[in-house]
Amino acid sequence: MSIIDLKGIYTAYEGGDKPVINDLSLRVERGEYVVVGGPNSAGKTTLLESINGLVRITHGSAIVCGLDLQSNADEVRRKVGYVIQNFYFDPFTPFTVEQVVMMGRFGRLGLLNRPKNDDYDAAEKAIRLVGIEDLAHKTIGTLSGGQQQKVMIAHNIAKEPEVLMLDEPFSNLDFHAREYLQCIFRDIVRSGTPILMVAHAFDGLPEIRIHLIVMNRGRISLDAFCEASEVESIIRTECVW
Amino acid sequence: MFEPLISNNVVCHALEAMIFASVACSILGVIISRMSLSSIGFTMSHAAFAGAAIGMFLETNVQIAATLFSMGVAALIGPVSDKAKMAADATLGVLFAMSMAVAIFLISYMEYLGKGSSPGSLLYGDVISLYREEIYAMAAICLLTIAFVLAFYKEISVLMFNMKIAQAAGIRVKLVYYVLLFIIALSVALSLNIVGGLLIFVLLVTPASIAGQFCFSVKSMFIVAPLVALIVSGAGVWAGFWFTLPVVPLVALLLTGVFALSVMLSQKRRINKKML
Ligand SMILES: Nc1ncnc2c1ncn2[C@@H]1O[C@H](COP(=O)(O)OP(=O)(O)O)[C@@H](O)[C@H]1O
Ligand SMILES: [Mg+2]
Numbered sequence: 001m002s003i004i005d006l007k008g009i010y011t012a013y014e015g016g017d018k019p020v021i022n023d024l025s026l027r028v029e030r031g032e033y034v035v036v037g038g039p040n041s042a043g044k045t046t047l048l049e050s051i052n053g054l055v056r057i058t059h060g061s062a063i064v065c066g067l068d069l070q071s072n073a074d075e076v077r078r079k080v081g082y083v084i085q086n087f088y089f090d091p092f093t094p095f096t097v098e099q100v101v102m103m104g105r106f107g108r109l110g111l112l113n114r115p116k117n118d119d120y121d122a123a124e125k126a127i128r129l130v131g132i133e134d135l136a137h138k139t140i141g142t143l144s145g146g147q148q149q150k151v152m153i154a155h156n157i158a159k160e161p162e163v164l165m166l167d168e169p170f171s172n173l174d175f176h177a178r179e180y181l182q183c184i185f186r187d188i189v190r191s192g193t194p195i196l197m198v199a200h201a202f203d204g205l206p207e208i209r210i211h212l213i214v215m216n217r218g219r220i221s222l223d224a225f226c227e228a229s230e231v232e233s234i235i236r237t238e239c240v241w
Numbered sequence: 242m243f244e245p246l247i248s249n250n251v252v253c254h255a256l257e258a259m260i261f262a263s264v265a266c267s268i269l270g271v272i273i274s275r276m277s278l279s280s281i282g283f284t285m286s287h288a289a290f291a292g293a294a295i296g297m298f299l300e301t302n303v304q305i306a307a308t309l310f311s312m313g314v315a316a317l318i319g320p321v322s323d324k325a326k327m328a329a330d331a332t333l334g335v336l337f338a339m340s341m342a343v344a345i346f347l348i349s350y351m352e353y354l355g356k357g358s359s360p361g362s363l364l365y366g367d368v369i370s371l372y373r374e375e376i377y378a379m380a381a382i383c384l385l386t387i388a389f390v391l392a393f394y395k396e397i398s399v400l401m402f403n404m405k406i407a408q409a410a411g412i413r414v415k416l417v418y419y420v421l422l423f424i425i426a427l428s429v430a431l432s433l434n435i436v437g438g439l440l441i442f443v444l445l446v447t448p449a450s451i452a453g454q455f456c457f458s459v460k461s462m463f464i465v466a467p468l469v470a471l472i473v474s475g476a477g478v479w480a481g482f483w484f485t486l487p488v489v490p491l492v493a494l495l496l497t498g499v500f501a502l503s504v505m506l507s508q509k510r511r512i513n514k515k516m517l
Contacts, residue, residue: 107410155410
């Protein structure tokens with residue numbers, strides 16, 4: 001069974017005059033590395049947020065992680081990792097990096113349950129994997145944009161999701177960090193957890209088969225498999241600017 | 242609670258009431274200020290104020306009217322504040338203005354009619370003539386607030402961090418958020434005739450801001466804010482009765498003074514010399 005199975009979905013924002021996602025269908029299987037490309041405002045972010053129910057699908061059917069999204073949005077979000085493109089938080093609220101990574105576990109823990117040893121282990125492992133041990137006790141508000149992005153990636157790795165979605169996760173990261181994280185993502189995909197990544201820069205993309213999606217104006221205009229080296233040129237030709 | 246220690250019943254009730262009100266409000270204040278819900282706290286306190294004025298006008302129980310009215314506003318605010326921030330701000334502004342208008346209208350009208358028992362106490366609060374039941378109710382809401390924070394600390398902390406990240410993490414944001422709104426409504430409504438509509442905001446905002454100056458962790462804010470509120474209210478009640486000064490404004494001024502002091506002394510604002 002597909003991890004993500006969207007059939008003819010439409011998504012509209014309140015107050016918007018037309019749907020942002022139009023009659024879109026998509027299947028993602030275990031172990032796939034999905035790259036989502038497309039021009040600005042094509043609806044890439046909205047697609048990701050439709051998949052985990054942060055924006056409501058108005059028509060169509062969506063099965064995510066074996067659950068009907070419309071009636072189990074909270075449950076789906078517990079199983080889907082999502083690294084948000086733009087996040088803001090009060091820099092003077094002193095949460096440490098460790099605490100923020102730990103928050104990734106809270107959804108699956110459920111109300112009234114306290115973190116146990118395996119939750120602490122998962123958080124610690126994620127911090128080590130992303131290579132931010134030195135930041136663990138720092139206040140997140142004091143970090144740079146790139147460091148904060150790494151923390152949010154660790155937060156979602158600690159969650160041990162069934163599928164990991166990332167929305168332009170590299171926008172603040174240097175070339176070294178990008179290659180380093182791409183290796184981590186490759187290992188995640190190899191372990192079977194699919195990745196869905198919106199991106200504009202493709203250096204360091206792992207040398208595995210890529211499931212490439214190109215979006216234009218709320219529709220998928222290309223859904224194909226290709227080699228990592230071909231991704232950039234295909235997106236260039238497929239995008240309607 | 243303090244009867245065995247304090248022989249004067251009035252002082253004793255005032256002390257208990259101020260302590261319960263200030264502890265409940267200051268704990269909620271930490272959440273409110275960190276979730277940028279200040280305008281919600283503001284709107285809610287004025288809604289309670291309007292509700293109390295309605296209760297007084299209709300000659301029914303003032304607390305119950307205040308509670309019902311602020312709960313009603315909480316139920317309105319919830320769905321609105323889920324949506325776009327702009328829309329929420331506008332709605333809050335409208336609700337706030339409406340509450341003020343209702344309250345002032347009724348208070349002026351009651352003064353004209355010579356009706357209602359001291360409508361001014363809605364504005365300024367009244368720690369002198371409290372009933373036992375009011376103090377029990379305040380104690381209950383204080384315990385409820387503490388229990389809420391202890392039980393949902395995990396969820397509250399993510400909400401304080403970032404609402405969208407909380408949602409994406411799969412936390413039941415709506416449930417926790419609505420419970421929070423209702424507890425704020427309850428605390429604010431019940432604190433109203435203790436501290437008054439005008440000064441309740443001091444209890445919601447100032448202890449949390451003081452804690453923000455000193456605390457290096459979110460958990461400690463939840464301890465420092467109510468502790469500061471408790472000590473300052475205690476001192477305020479004592480000084481108020483000793484020097485025959487109005488208790489509530491005195492507590493408000495003392496808290497403001499402590500805030501000023503904490504800004505000056507705060508370690509957080511200093512740049513560590515060793516780093517340079
Ligand atoms: N919260 C919102 N309310 C209304 N319209 C929105 C909202 N978010 C995005 N949109 C609109 O949806 C379209 C797609 O946006 P988005 O999914 O963010 O695009 P992308 O991520 O591909 O750049 C844009 O035209 C944008 O204006
Ligand atoms: Mg986007």
